Amino acid sequence: xxxxxVILLLRSTTMMTTAHxxxxxxxxxxxxxxxxxxxxxxxxxxxxxxxxxxxxxxDTRLAHVTAVIRHGARTPWEKMQCWDxxxxxxxxxxxxxxxxxSPNVIEEEEQNSYTATxxxxxxxxxxxxxxxxxxxxxxxxxxxxxxxxxxGYDQELVNGQFLREAYVxxxxxxxxxxxxxxxxxxxxxxxxxxxxxxxxSDDDQRTLMSGQVLLRxxxxxxxxxHAQKHxxxxxxxxxxxxxxxxxxxxxxxxxxxxxxxxxxxxxxxxDFKAMNTSTDYRRLYTMIQKELGVKSIPSPLDCLMxxxxxxxxxxxxxxxxxxxxxxxxxxxxxxxxxxxxxxxLSKLAIQTEVFPFLHNDAIFSKLGMGPLWAEILDEILPxxxxxxxxxxxxxxxxxxxxxxxxxxxxxxxxxxxxxxWPPYASMVSLELHEFIDGRTDRDVFPSYYAFRIVYNGRVLxxxxxxxxxxxxxxxxxxxxxxxxPFAIREGRKCEATKTTAQLLETKASQLFSSSSGxxxxxxxxxxxIAVGFYGARIFKRPSYHGGVTETTEFGGYQDYPTIPSDxxxxxxxxxx
Numbered sequence: 009x010x011x012x013x014v015i016l017l018l019r020s021t022t023m024m025t026t027a028h029x030x031x032x033x034x035x036x037x038x039x040x041x042x043x044x045x046x047x048x049x050x051x052x053x054x055x056x057x058x059x060x061x062x063x064x065x066x067d068t069r070l071a072h073v074t075a076v077i078r079h080g081a082r083t084p085w086e087k088m089q090c091w092d093x094x095x096x097x098x099x100x101x102x103x104x105x106x107x108x109x110s111p112n113v114i115e116e117e118e119q120n121s122y123t124a125t126x127x128x129x130x131x132x133x134x135x136x137x138x139x140x141x142x143x144x145x146x147x148x149x150x151x152x153x154x155x156x157x158x159x160g161y162d163q164e165l166v167n168g169q170f171l172r173e174a175y176v177x178x179x180x181x182x183x184x185x186x187x188x189x190x191x192x193x194x195x196x197x198x199x200x201x202x203x204x205x206x207x208x209s210d211d212d213q214r215t216l217m218s219g220q221v222l223l224r225x226x227x228x229x230x231x232x233x234h235a236q237k238h239x240x241x242x243x244x245x246x247x248x249x250x251x252x253x254x255x256x257x258x259x260x261x262x263x264x265x266x267x268x269x270x271x272x273x274x275x276x277x278x279d280f281k282a283m284n285t286s287t288d289y290r291r292l293y294t295m296i297q298k299e300l301g302v303k304s305i306p307s308p309l310d311c312l313m314x315x316x317x318x319x320x321x322x323x324x325x326x327x328x329x330x331x332x333x334x335x336x337x338x339x340x341x342x343x344x345x346x347x348x349x350x351x352x353l354s355k356l357a358i359q360t361e362v363f364p365f366l367h368n369d370a371i372f373s374k375l376g377m378g379p380l381w382a383e384i385l386d387e388i389l390p391x392x393x394x395x396x397x398x399x400x401x402x403x404x405x406x407x408x409x410x411x412x413x414x415x416x417x418x419x420x421x422x423x424x425x426x427x428x429w430p431p432y433a434s435m436v437s438l439e440l441h442e443f444i445d446g447r448t449d450r451d452v453f454p455s456y457y458a459f460r461i462v463y464n465g466r467v468l469x470x471x472x473x474x475x476x477x478x479x480x481x482x483x484x485x486x487x488x489x490x491x492x493p494f495a496i497r498e499g500r501k502c503e504a505t506k507t508t509a510q511l512l513e514t515k516a517s518q519l520f521s522s523s524s525g526x527x528x529x530x531x532x533x534x535x536x537i538a539v540g541f542y543g544a545r546i547f548k549r550p551s552y553h554g555g556v557t558e559t560t561e562f563g564g565y566q567d568y569p570t571i572p573s574d575x576x577x578x579x580x581x582x583x584x
Contacts, residue, residue: 034159037319038329042354045317046081046432051166054465056174056437059187060480066447068481070190071391071457072440073175074384074405077167077222078414079214080160080433081317085153087146090311091323092301099149101158104213106132156214157318163433164218168225170435175404176226187441190403193230200227202246203400206387209408211252218433219247219408256383258412259376265504267376274367283359288346292353295345299325308357309429312350317432326350358429365419366426373416374494375502380407380417381495388440392457392484418463421490423471437462441481452476457484 035047043050059068083098107130136150146153177184179194191199199205200223207223209215223245224231235242249255254263261267274280283289296305300323305311315322316329325341328350338347346352365373387402407413414430439460443453458481461468467480472490475482494500 044313044431046163055170056462058185064449064452067445068187068441069444070188071442072388072403074438076407076436078411078430078434079218080163081157082214083151083155084310084314088306097149098147098151100151100155104134154214156217161221164221165225167435168222172226197400203402206402206405208248210255210257211249215408256379257409264502266502269505270372271364274364280363312354359426362426365416370419373419377416377420378494378500379497381491382497421472423468434464453483455483455485459484459487
């Protein structure tokens with residue numbers, strides 16, 4: 009028996025009167041916020057721009073878009089002790105719903121049962137409130153770890169509106185930019201039906217719901233119209249997922265052990281060691297120990313951003329954004345630890361996490377993202393190869409993933425920087441444009457197709473090697489040639505080159521690199537012998553959400569900071 013996941017419900021009856029859900033209590037504690045938070049004014053800068061005029065380009069037709077998103081704002085993805093007085097309780101306004109199968113499936117499966125009736129529909133609302141003190145959830149309230157927040161709902165709703173404004177048009181109305189027309193609301197096949205739409209996500213709550221909210225922002229009025237025509241039945245959109253431990257929406261180190269070797273090579277490199285033993289690094293570590301009262305922050309970026317982006321109070325010493333009650337007499341701190349401590353700590357965390365993705369010509373990213381690139385090309389290449397011109401083709405491929413999806417995806421193209429991190433609800437659009445007349449300059453565009461890459465409202469196409477400067481479009485053969493060596497599922501050379509003994513030796517050498525690491529190493533051995541888990545513990549390493557474990561203690565245990573890693577009128581779309 010199949011189950012439908014209905015992943016969205018707002019407990020609020022707030023009406024949307026603008027592009028954003030109105031909540032006067034959001035983003036009020038600080039005068040400004042990091043771009044990471046994706047506050048409404050930041051989201052408003054990310055609309056998808058039209059094609060820029062180009063004397064080398066004739067008439068074009070938009071044939072396909074792959075849209076890759078990061079989930080919206082969320083709770084911490086693990087229980088953490090960020091600083092000595094960190095004691096947050098996370099309660100959530102969004103809940104997850106489960107549904108029985110659709111009526112037609114019920115009739116098919118239960119036709120010989122006395123309970124068979126298509127009217128027997130109901131929903132389960134998952135409420136994380138079953139435990140009573142002293143028992144409690146890991147985040148202490150009603151939220152799951154890593155759960156999408158209402159702020160994230162708002163962000164993805166805006167993303168859906170951006171996609172609608174850019175690519176959705178009414179065939180009976182010719183006002184829409186002719187070069188950007190992709191999804192015709194008047195076509196025989198509805199724009200949210202397969203194969204026109206393919207919706208792909210991993211199996212995390214925050215990604216599932218983010219994609220659903222985006223589609224709601226994109227096709228909300230059409231969903232209402234559908235329900236009105238089908239006796240209250242809202243559309244059912246197929247959702248393509250995989251076992252979380254097997255999925256390939258980010259580099260899966262468990263499935264491709266060679267990624268472990270590439271990661272180890274990155275963190276063993278001279279550049280990485282220099283970055284993580286710098287004077288500023290040690291200065292910040294001293295601050296963490298003496299002023300924040302913890303040995304290290306287990307996941308600095310997550311601690312900092314889930315705190316400030318949800319208007320929780322930062323410790324005064326790292327409050328660059330000056331919470332209203334913060335101590336502004338920080339001359340002594342500035343003299344001891346330098347100024348801009350929040351920004352320096354977050355920048356160092358970003359650099360440490362991003363470094364393995366970029367090291368050695370982004371080989372980690374290329375190997376890790378090869379299967380996802382192959383999946384993306386599966387939807388694009390048949391369009392270019394022609395075949396049955398009358399056959400329906402995929403036009404929008406929506407992929408809902410993580411920061412660890414976007415970073416290696418763009419790093420594999422050579423268009424990611426060490427200081428960059430995708431804010432909440434970041435979005436990459438890969439557009440396929442077809443040249444449909446003879447006026448296009450074949451010296452610049454030798455094939456009949458070109459691509460454009462837009463990231464958070466900025467066109468990045470001309471940053472790709474082989475693409476012309478200051479052009480929105482680049483011949484698709486450039487991208488195809490770039491991806492060909494690694495956009496594969498088979499023959500990826502995923503075999504580990506290190507034996508188990510070598511891996512243990514590598515980890516041990518990292519641990520012994522400092523006196524505190526040595527004592528922790530010896531202590532871990534003793535504990536492991538007692539409970540029989542030494543091998544599992546020593547192999548713990550960052551997984552970017554897709555590997556053996558989810559830890560962000562980059563570089564092992566060291567003598568410096570371990571920094572790595574609505575309204576009632578809108579329908580509740582059911583997702584299979």
